[in-house]
Amino acid sequence: MDLTKLATEKRNLDTLNIDELSTAEVVKKIHEADLGVASCITPVLNEISNVAEKVVKAFESGGRLIYIGAGTSGRLGVLDASECPPTYGTDPDMVIGLIAGGEYALQHAIEGAEDNLELGKSDLQKINLTDKDVVVAVAASGRTPYCMGAIDYAKAQGAYTAALVCAEDSPMQKLADICIPVITGPEVVTGSTRMKAGTAQKLVLNMISTTSMIKWGKVYSNLMVDVQPTNEKLRQRAKNIIIEAAGVSEKEAEQALLEQEGNTKAAIFQLITGVQADKARKHLNQHNGKLKEAIRMFTQK
Structure with a gap:
């Protein structure tokens, strides 16, 4: 060589x-x-x-x-x-x-x-x-x-x-x-x-x-909406992402994140569309987890 x-x-x-x-x-x-x-x-x-x-x-x-x-x-x-x-x-x-x-x-x-x-x-x-x-x-x-x-x-x-x-x-x-x-x-x-x-x-x-x-749909706008809130820093980041994406208060973001068991993307979908917590993941799954596409298709109904 x-x-x-x-x-x-x-x-x-x-x-x-x-x-x-x-x-x-x-x-x-x-x-x-x-x-x-x-x-x-x-x-x-x-x-x-x-x-x-x-x-x-x-x-x-x-x-x-x-x-x-x-x-x-x-x-x-x-x-x-x-x-x-x-x-x-x-x-x-x-x-x-x-x-x-x-x-x-x-x-x-x-x-x-x-x-x-x-x-x-x-x-x-x-x-x-x-x-x-x-x-x-x-x-x-x-x-x-x-x-x-x-x-x-x-x-x-x-x-x-x-x-x-x-x-x-x-x-x-x-x-x-x-x-x-x-x-x-x-x-x-x-x-x-x-x-x-x-x-x-x-x-x-x-x-x-x-x-x-x-x-692949892991980003909404420029937000990492599939972040895993596995520690305090990441839990706060997830809440901040929800606040930015959905335009809600920290309290609303925290409650939605709790209802979605830490699923940031589902919490955003729930808050933007107003669907019940148990239906948010179902709608997302129908669009392979692509949040923007799922929101657009839901609002066009």
Whole structure:
């Protein structure tokens, strides 16, 4: 493997003397490098949109969004997946994050795991991958064997595959159905792809999952109406969302949330339409939980 040809492995000419700079100057250098990360994503917005649309279709057919990667890339996928249930009230199996080496690898380096082609395949087999699923393989180098094995197996099963990479003309790009190449260039510390490359990957994963959840009906206006009020902060957030969406007092919001057993979306529907508490969820279910659509259809009767 010739790493010298990878942009992420090249030396950053702007930071050759970074080990001689003051603390403040080092921080400034890192900040200046990070400022350009978002613009690196601009050329691949269409690809990100295409992947998000595939994810929504997967959800509609009972499929899942599966992130898979090694090291930093794998951890970012696990992070994005783990944040979907509390934020959007999704089943934990709807968005899954897999990392080479398993849960232990979240905090420890598992030597050799990312080099194992068969491991990517077997990890997907363990979750019973189907042709309804979307697999997003994440690797800065675009050539991680673990990810390539996963893509190859996923395609053989008929699943839609995407590669999120930070390299041009990579093996993963050639293998996947679609590629999202975010070219972030040389890192402040040579080869430390947890920096610019990792930041770019996090931004793209945010876009994929958030866009998919919005289109799946998990957002009303720009409010996270499927938030799970599992602690005091989230209970207050749920009440605030109900107040904003339904234009009611805090007391009314609290009562509706209580009647709906913590279901923020159902509480909003109940307050806006005036239906009895026990009928609100029924109306929502008829429209697959899409609150705006359910309200519009109810008011047009």
